[in-house]
Amino acid sequence: MTCQICGASLPERAMFCGECGSSTSATPLSRKRADAQPGDTSIIAPLPPQSAVFSIPYRMGEEEPPPTAVVVPAVSPAAPPAAAPPAAAAPNDVAQWPPADVAPPFVMEFSTGESLAVVGSGLVGRRPVAQSDEEFDHLIQIHDVGMSVSKCHLEFGQHDGEFWITDRFSGNGTVIRRPDDSAIRCEPGRRYLVPRGSRVEIADQFFVLV
Incomplete structure (x- = not known):
């Protein structure tokens, strides 16, 4: 028997979950309440699956997880604008990361x-x-x-x-x-x-x- 709210394993014939205190008949749908303060939150459509x-x-x-995880690089403060390049820019110029709008x-x-x-x-x-x-x-x-x-x-x-x-x-x-x-x-x-x-x-x- 499993609690439908927190997923904890429960003994047979249990009436309440010992982990979260919910009734064993409660479901996420039955626990939803009317939105009494709409200004505190944003109604957002479900997000698509992410990799x-x-x-x-x-x-x-x-300890830190092994280096199999993808590490997100730290973001440095935006550098001051550089002087305008000459009209004929070198073909091997490399773009800076991250872009200013990211x-x-x-x-x-x-x-x-x-x-x-x-x-x-x-x-x-x-x-x-x-x-x-x-x-x-x-x-x-x-x-x-x-x-x-x-x-x-x-x-x-x-x-x-x-x-x-x-x-x-x-x-x-x-x-x-x-x-x-x-x-x-x-x-x-x-x-x-x-x-x-x-x-x-x-x-x-x-x-x-x-």
């Missing part, structure tokens, strides 16, 4: 001291597992001794250059602290935009988006 980028799962606090990747700096550059979508939790009809670029595993973080605590993704998160019906909830706003407690199953510099609290752990 895998990192070798995950990755346990926070352990935003730097999002980096999640975790309370454990680890940092991870993310591209696309992913899940964060003690033991995140995607459902059979889901596909993600990252499965980020957090080592939480107190077990305050749910097995599959939150989902994140990117759309039109913006970063968003969704609480996956976690047991202890998710709170966003934006740089210029008060704290927002996320309603499960709803997408919230997270600007750079925000702190996202996942139970006793957190990460800062830079």
Whole structure:
């Protein structure tokens, strides 16, 4: 018997999940609520499947993963404009990376001291597992001794250059602290935009988006 909310294994005839506290008859669809604060989130169409980028799962606090993962290079500040080239430019000129119109990747700096550059979508939790009809670029595993973080605590993704998160019906909830706003407690199953510099609290752990 499996909890339809967090995926935990349950004993037969259990009425509630010991991991997330949900009723065994609850489903993600039945847990959805009406959107009472439409200004706090952005309604986004489902994202297309993305190709895998990192070798995950990755346990926070352990050594860096082997160099089989694709590393996203750090972005340096834009260099000052160079002098105009002569009319006949050399044919072997090399373009600079990244182009001026390309935003730097999002980096999640975790309370454990680890940092991870993310591209696309992913899940964060003690033991995140995607459902059979889901596909993600990252499965980020957090080592939480107190077990305050749910097995599959939150989902994140990117759309039109913006970063968003969704609480996956976690047991202890998710709170966003934006740089210029008060704290927002996320309603499960709803997408919230997270600007750079925000702190996202996942139970006793957190990460800062830079």
